[in-house]
Amino acid sequence: MDRKIEKKKWNTKRIMTIAGIAAVVILVGGSILFTSGKSKLNVDTERITISEITKGPFQEFIPVNGVVMPITTIYLDAIEGGRVEQKFVEDGAEMKKGQPIMKLANTDLELSLANQETAVFNVLTQMQISRDNAQQNTIGKLNQMADVDNALKESERVYKLDKHLYEQKAIGLQEFQKAQNDFTYQVRRKKLNLQILSQDTASTKVQAAQMKESYAHMKSTLELMRRKVGDLIVRAPIDGQLTSMDAEVGQNKKQGERLGQIDVLSGYKVRVDIDEHYITRIFNGLMGDFTLGDKTYKLKITKIFTQVTNGRFQVDMQFVGQVPTTIRRGQTLQIRLALSDQIQAVLVPKGGFYQQTGGNWIFKLSEDGKTAYRVDIQLGLQSPDYYQVLQGLKPGDKVVTSGYDNYGDMQELVLKK
Structure with missing residues (x-):
């Protein structure tokens, strides 16, 4: 009697095929999982810093x-160079405006002043002599003018008299013409003397103005030279405290060299x-x-x-x-x-995470607090304690703010207590 043989569903060949396909699927899935960056790292919570995102007043x-410095400081420089001859006060002294501080000696400058004073005195003397000569010259011309006026009046009298006598046939034509010519000469002479006197007056005024201007210039130069010599005595320009004085008796100071300063208190x-x-x-x-x-x-x-x-x-x-x-x-x-006005902002405490992430991402804790995963963020202004969060986080979120040196490319942290 024939017996029916049932065909086996799970033979060896079929099992090995299915196992191979499963292995490939597992391999591909694992590869995809691994290459997608879902790598994990166990981290001890005692070795990291977990901070909470808050919202509050923020100012960069x-x-x-x-x-701290005085409100005003006036520097004392040597206006003229010289040797420190005498110190009237010491460093730290309270000064009044104009009070002498030290005296410098400069023989060349003092000699120049003496020469300038002599030159001004000579010019003044020469001006006085020139003024006296001009006055004498003017007096002489005025005396000459008086003579001309007198001669004109006399010639006019004779001319009028001879004209009358000539008309009466009492004198001859020659005598009358002589009187007429003499009168005409005296008229022309007076005009000439008036012109000369006018020119002399104008010339005298110009000369006097030039001498006056020259004297004023030399006097101004002399005053300037006297001030330069006066600057050898260094005085306080304002009320204040003398500080940083650098000068000792016998020390040479160049023009423009710093001597000290006055601090307004x-x-x-x-x-x-x-x-x-x-x-x-x-x-x-x-x-x-x-x-x-x-x-x-x-x-x-x-x-x-x-x-x-x-x-x-x-x-x-x-x-x-x-x-x-x-x-x-x-x-x-x-x-x-x-650096900014105070505003209300979402804040994340500063920490070592910024050095590795540049503020572009951060590890954010899950709701159960067992893991932390990467999230993209955007930071704005900063203060010594906080960064301003523009995107990616909200108040109440918890993040890892300590350094990420040991995390490499990890995408997720498994937090272990």
Whole structure:
């Protein structure tokens, strides 16, 4: 009797085929999973910093150091060079305007003054002589004019008399013509003398004006020379405190050399050093503040020195409102210089993550807090403590803000306690 043989569904060949396909699928899936960046790393939560995203007032500012200086400083330079002959006060003295500080000796300058005074005296003497001569010359011409007037009057009298006699046939024609010619001569002579006297008067006025101008010029030069000699006594230009005086008796000082300075003690300013990275964002009117004791004081930028030295530039800041009573010249202040107005912003605390990510992404914790995965973010302004978050995070989110040095290209962190 024949028996029906059933065909086996799971033979060896079929099992191996299915196993091969499964292996390929697993391999491809694993490859896709691996290459898609879903790599994980176990991290101990005690070795990382987890921070919460918050929303609150934010103001971009930078910490800078400033040195307290007098509100005004006047530098004392040697207007004229010379040897220090005498010191009237010492460094640190309180000065009044015009009070002498030191005396310099300059023999050449003093000799030049003496020569200039002699030259002015000679010019003045010569001017007096010239003026006397001009006056004598004018007097002589006036006397001559008086003679001409007298001669004219006499010739006119004789002419009129002879004319009458001639008309009466009492004298001859020749005698009458002589009288007429003499009168005509005297008239012309007076006109000529009037012209000469007028020219002499004008010339005398011009000469006198020139001498007066020359004398004024030489006198002005003499006054200038006297001031130059007077500058050998160095005086305080304003009320204040004498500081940084660098002069000893017997020491030679060149013209223009710094001798010291006068500090006005009516107020203070703060000279601040700033990194050149911020030079385009610094302008007059920017505010800053510092804390001294238990109080906060405000400052405002009033002057910017744009010259950059060793990667830094300087600004002057003045106090706004109350000034600390305990502040002293040369004191260093730690100032928070504001670069923006205060706004409400989403904030992430600063941390080492920025060095590896450049602020483009961050590890954000999952809702259960067991893992942290990469998310793209966009940061804006910054302060010493926070970054402003523009995109990618919201208040309440928790992120890993410590450094990412050991994470490589990991896409997810498994947090272990």
